[in-house]
Ligand SMILES: Nc1ncnc2c1ncn2[C@@H]1O[C@H](COP(=O)(O)OP(=O)(O)OP(=O)(O)O)[C@@H](O)[C@H]1O
């Protein structure tokens with residue numbers, strides 16, 4: 001299998017998709033991944049409104065046809081009537097991975113008390129991990145990377161730390177990260193020696 005990972009980036013926003021404002025979700029996701037990943041990757045992007053059937057079709061297409069090993073969504077996880085990203089994600093998933101949502105809410109509470117309003121979920125579908133992130137563009141970095149203390153030490157580990165090993169376990173490419181951004185945790189026997 002090629003070592004390049006295909007990552008689906010899905011921005012779910014009524015107003016960004018109809019042009020009311022410019023989408024900042026996909027650029028924020030791309031920028032963060034460009035800083036964090038040291039192994040080869042490519043992005044497959046989609047900007048769609050908060051419509052449950054369209055979210056489900058997009059996720060199914062990205063997993064079953066495009067072959068993404070990881071999909072990150074942003075937006076639509078709050079309590080408002082049109083926020084249906086978690087329902088769509090659960091509908092296409094085969095296994096729920098509750099740790100991601102629990103940990104994102106814990107991380108986000110360091111930034112905003114309204115983090116408890118976020119209903120993000122993560123699931124496995126086939127050989128793909130699908131993770132919902134909140135819609136605020138700045139929350140993308142906050143949840144993926146976590147929180148550092150003033151002296152630069154890690155105060156709260158970001159959720160991306162667990163993603164490379166999860167992808168190993170579902171049969172995807174070996175993903176490596178820049179430890180200055182986020183250290184990928186793997187059990188010792190799962191770590192591949194560095195090339196060269
Ligand atoms: N793709 C985006 N680009 C820029 N800002 C966004 C985007 N998505 C969300 N935001 C900002 O984050 C806030 C919370 O995101 P949320 O997903 O709840 O959006 P919303 O209020 O349902 O509206 P919409 O779906 O029209 O973006 C939004 O009100 C907006 O200020």
Ligand SMILES: Nc1nc2c(c(=O)[nH]1)N[C@H]1C(S)=C(S)[C@@H](COP(=O)(O)O)O[C@H]1N2
Pocket residue numbers: 074075076077078079083107108111112114115116117118119133134135136138139140142143
């Ligand atoms: N890290 C972080 N998490 C956050 C926020 C934020 O600004 N930063 N905003 C919260 C707010 S105001 C809401 S309503 C929920 C749901 O967001 P969504 O509907 O944009 O997905 O995420 C929350 N999580």
